[in-house]
Structure formats: C-alpha cells, structure tokens
Amino acid sequence: MIKGINHTMIELSETGNEYYERALLIVKPEYASVARAVLEDEAKKMLSELDVPSAIRAKRKKWKWIVCMIVSAVIGSFLTALICSLA
Secondary structure, X not given: OOOOOOOOEEEEOOOXXXXXXXXXXXXXXXXXXXXXXXXXXXXXXXXXOOOOOHHHHHHHHHHHHHHHHHHHHHHHHHHHHHHHHHO
C-alpha cells in the first residue's frame, strides 16, 4: 500500500515479460516533465530485459541436476552390465 505519494507513476499492463503481468514504476522527480510516451517506452524496454526470477532459476537448476544424476546412473549401470557380460 502506498500512502501520501506525490510522485509521477507509470502503470504498464503489457510488460513484454512472461513472468510479470503488470508493473508500477515511480518516476524520479527530475524526469517527471519528460513526455509520458518516452517514459513508457523506456519502462517497457527495461522490463523486457528482465531475466528469469532467481527462485524459478533455482528450481530449473535443481531439476537439471536430478536428471543429469539419473542419466549418469543409467549409463553407469549399462556400462557395468556390459563389462560384466564380457568377462
């Protein structure tokens, strides 16, 4: 909740980012007189360059690690069985 704010704010409902639905940005007082279209373009550009949130990135890394370990175990088991059958 924002109370008693006397700042220029920009609300973007089209962020151009798959993770964020809407953004509220507070414009610095020295840039409040800049044309709204320019501020909105800059805000859209900044939001489109945002990366995957760290929590989602961490989950992806965890799953990637689990899959790699399973694949390694399967390959190791296959090679062990192959070597044992040749001996």
